[in-house]
Amino acid sequence: MQVTWIVSPVGYQRVARRCPACNVKREFLPAGAFRMNSQKKRLDVWSIYKCTHCDYTWNISLFSRLPVGRISHTLYRRIMANDEATLVHFSHDDQILKRNNAVLSGMPEFHVREQWSAGHLCNKRLKVHIRLRCSFQVSLLSVMKKQLFLSASEIKRRIMTGEIAGVTLKELKSTKRKTAGIVIWVSASVFYSGRKIII
DSSP, rough: EEEEEEEESOOOEEEEEETTTTTTEEEEEEEEEEEEEEEEEEEEEEEEESSSSSOOOEEEEEEEEEEEGGGGGGHHHHHHHTTTHHHHHHTHHHHHHHHHHOEESSSOEEEEEEEOOOOOOOOSSSEEEESSOOOOOOHHHHHHHHHTTHHHHHHHHHHTTTOOOOEOOOHHHOOOOOOOOEEEEEHHHHHHHHTOOOO
């Protein structure tokens, strides 16, 4: 039996930087709009961020001096329309955030979609493939707590007893996740206990 958990962020990734208006370090969130300049068939595109405590804005560069022909028509239309899903996507883009010296602040909420392969309900162990829909800051522990209906201490105890395998205690809290994901093995009794399924 194999189960896949597809994890997607809900909302924007917050970033932190010093706000010149507040004169202290503040959190910034996308303001819901892009800014685009076009000059000599080259594009500059920014995502506009706003301080959560005042109206100070900060432009995070998405594309710089990009030839017009290198941007897809679909993406161009989405940027022009300030498409919400596109704003969310760029707010979780590690490379863009690093390039702009944006420091991540906190972990966003997330949603998990569960998919099952064909198999027997009474298998002693289940193979669980955890995959991120896009790269974003989330810990494996948070996902497992949500899906297994267990506390952090219970999950750690189950790892120590071997009822959950394929992950170390150190990996459990790490937020450095790749979209390729990770595979863990969970005993059927642990997997189904929180779902109140008797096997």
